[in-house]
Amino acid sequence: MATASSPAVLADATRDETSLSRFLHGLPGVDQVGVEARAASLGTRSIKKAAKLWAIDTAISMVDLTTLEGADTRGKVRSLAAKARRPDPDRPDTPPVAAVCVYPDMAATAVEALAGTGIGVASVATAFPSGRSSREVKLADVRLAVEAGATEVDMVIDRGAFLEGRYGHVFDEIRAVKQACGDAHLKVILETGELATYDNVRRASWLGLLAGGDFIKTSTGKVSPAATLPVTHVMLQAVRDWYDVTGQLRGVKPAGGIRSTKDALRYLVAVREVAGEEWLTPELFRFGASSLLGDLVLQRRTQHDGHYSGPDYVAVD
Amino acid sequence: MSDRLSVAKTYKLYIDGKFPRSESGRTYPVTDAEGEFLANASHASRKDVRDAVSAARKAFGGWSGATAYNRGQVLYRVAEMLEGRREQFAAEVAACEGVPTAEAMSTVDAAVDRWVWYAGWTDKIASVLGAANPVAGPYFSFTVPEPTGVVGVLAPQSSSLLGLVSVLAPVVATGCTAVVVSSADRPLPAITLSEVLATSDVPGGVVNVLTGRADELGPWLASHADVNAVDPTGASAESRVDIAQQASGTVKRVLTVPGDDPDWTRRPDISRLRRYLEAKTVWHPKGT
Numbered sequence: 228m229a230t231a232s233s234p235a236v237l238a239d240a241t242r243d244e245t246s247l248s249r250f251l252h253g254l255p256g257v258d259q260v261g262v263e264a265r266a267a268s269l270g271t272r273s274i275k276k277a278a279k280l281w282a283i284d285t286a287i288s289m290v291d292l293t294t295l296e297g298a299d300t301r302g303k304v305r306s307l308a309a310k311a312r313r314p315d316p317d318r319p320d321t322p323p324v325a326a327v328c329v330y331p332d333m334a335a336t337a338v339e340a341l342a343g344t345g346i347g348v349a350s351v352a353t354a355f356p357s358g359r360s361s362r363e364v365k366l367a368d369v370r371l372a373v374e375a376g377a378t379e380v381d382m383v384i385d386r387g388a389f390l391e392g393r394y395g396h397v398f399d400e401i402r403a404v405k406q407a408c409g410d411a412h413l414k415v416i417l418e419t420g421e422l423a424t425y426d427n428v429r430r431a432s433w434l435g436l437l438a439g440g441d442f443i444k445t446s447t448g449k450v451s452p453a454a455t456l457p458v459t460h461v462m463l464q465a466v467r468d469w470y471d472v473t474g475q476l477r478g479v480k481p482a483g484g485i486r487s488t489k490d491a492l493r494y495l496v497a498v499r500e501v502a503g504e505e506w507l508t509p510e511l512f513r514f515g516a517s518s519l520l521g522d523l524v525l526q527r528r529t530q531h532d533g534h535y536s537g538p539d540y541v542a543v544d
Numbered sequence: 545m546s547d548r549l550s551v552a553k554t555y556k557l558y559i560d561g562k563f564p565r566s567e568s569g570r571t572y573p574v575t576d577a578e579g580e581f582l583a584n585a586s587h588a589s590r591k592d593v594r595d596a597v598s599a600a601r602k603a604f605g606g607w608s609g610a611t612a613y614n615r616g617q618v619l620y621r622v623a624e625m626l627e628g629r630r631e632q633f634a635a636e637v638a639a640c641e642g643v644p645t646a647e648a649m650s651t652v653d654a655a656v657d658r659w660v661w662y663a664g665w666t667d668k669i670a671s672v673l674g675a676a677n678p679v680a681g682p683y684f685s686f687t688v689p690e691p692t693g694v695v696g697v698l699a700p701q702s703s704s705l706l707g708l709v710s711v712l713a714p715v716v717a718t719g720c721t722a723v724v725v726s727s728a729d730r731p732l733p734a735i736t737l738s739e740v741l742a743t744s745d746v747p748g749g750v751v752n753v754l755t756g757r758a759d760e761l762g763p764w765l766a767s768h769a770d771v772n773a774v775d776p777t778g779a780s781a782e783s784r785v786d787i788a789q790q791a792s793g794t795v796k797r798v799l800t801v802p803g804d805d806p807d808w809t810r811r812p813d814i815s816r817l818r819r820y821l822e823a824k825t826v827w828h829p830k831g832t
Contacts, residue, residue, distance in 0.1 A: 534790070535594055537601075539768025 453483025482515025561748015577642025605748030693772030
């Protein structure tokens with residue numbers, strides 16, 4: 228699709244609001260029936276034995292263990308951090324997760340609890356989850372997270388502005404946040420459940436990539452539908468095309484609604500088939516999830532023990 | 545004499561209140577005592593066991609949390625529905641077990657009575673097995689029986705209805721949820737019982753009925769960490785050893801089997817109920 232694009236075209240696209248709009252609307256439309264059929268057919272692929280074990284371990288290492296509740300306490304964040312370090316304390320060979328994802332005021336607690344482990348601390352920011360606030364407030368939110376030591380920032384785009392067609396506004400905001408992030412990785416949450424069409428998902432993906440997002444992320448987890456396979460397909464296509472044009476590798480993070488190992492394996496198949504093998508790493512693909520880790524650990528035990536395990540034996544929350 | 549062809553049925557499993565096919569897609573023909581074809585039944589696999597156990601676990605909170613009185617009412621309702629299908633059960637028992645219709649009728653009646661008997665125990669068992677313990681101190685000490693959890697039941701192979709009811713009813717009467725593997729060669733009464741359960745007020749997942757080989761599915765039930773008790777009645781003698789070994793890793797309770805072909809018409813006692821209950825003792829200060 229974006230084979231027509233080139234670095235020069237991309238540079239031109241970000242010149243002003245009109246050309247940005249022209250570029251995004253010039254992207255080819257998504258074949259809704261096609262992408263849904265492909266996602267469904269790839270979802271039926273059977274993965275067993277050694278491949279399954281590898282996939283489970285890979286999925287565990289890709290989890291952004293998340294708690295984004297009003298009732299979050301520092302104690303809960305610390306226990307989540309402990310779980311992140313050792314998802315299954317009985318089996319020390321279980322890999323740690325990629326990151327812990329919290330609200331900005333909890334970032335400091337998470338940083339302290341994860342010091343020296345190599346596990347990232349992701350903080351949501353920019354008036355998460357609605358994104359309805361002034362830019363100053365959003366940037367202050369980002370600074371709060373970064374100063375607390377967050378290594379990754381998950382921002383939400385202004386969906387209202389995006390749906391009104393004010394792409395320049397969204398673009399500038401992502402740019403500004405990226406700048407405020409400094410060295411921290413930026414994940415751009417598109418909230419695809421509010422974008423209505425696959426075409427909009429594709430446009431928002433490109434917008435996020437053009438503005439410098441290191442990751443594009445499906446959802447906040449607060450809106451239903453959250454991550455779905457077809458939407459993730461569209462976003463994986465976008466990062467793949469971005470790579471083909473610019474040579475830069477950018478990541479994708481589906482979040483929300485992924486609860487079982489089976490779901491996770493379907494996503495990994497999609498990553499392998501749509502983006503490519505080089506995306507099968509925590510640097511370029513993440514799962515935003517809270518209960519998924521419990522099921523992954525449960526299935527890992529089932530594979531190793533040769534019999535079914537139960538929630539009495541692992542921490543499920 | 546009509547030339548009409550009868551409808552050859554292919555029955556399905558009963559998991560989580562629904563009637564799915566076996567995940568494996570397998571079926572096997574069921575014949576009557578003379579070897580005449582009766583119907584096809586699903587041949588359940590390891591993964592059907594897995595699905596049934598997770599359904600039973602999901603249903604456990606609601607069923608064990610229901611009041612004993614409420615559970616009793618639901619089980620009485622099942623007995624009413626059993627009674628309503630008396631003719632159908634009698635025909636199936638007669639065909640499967642090769643007994644005369646009159647005997648099959650009395651077996652069905654005994655099964656209904658058995659179900660009612662256990663239904664009556666739901667709100668009485670706590671007074672019989674529970675206690676207010678005399679203790680030396682300013683405390684009340686109570687012992688209350690609580691349901692064990694998910695129970696895997698391998699139903700008797702020969703007594704297809706009365707035996708099945710005798711091993712299943714005590715499980716649900718205590719508040720446990722069940723995964724039942726029916727008699728392999730005589731599964732029709734179990735299948736009809738699952739239709740009865742589906743149309744009674746029993747919540748989906750409280751009873752899950754699998755048709756298939758007890759010796760194939762038993763070890764998977766026994767080794768499953770999320771199963772709290774196993775009744776190996778329907779397994780062969782050598783398979784029971786295997787089941788006991790598998791169960792030792794995770795399962796807390798394995799019922800002792802009364803013998804290879806016990807007389808199910810004998811009056812039951814509460815020993816089966818007792819095996820599916822755990823005693824919880826609570827100490828409570830007496831106040832000032």
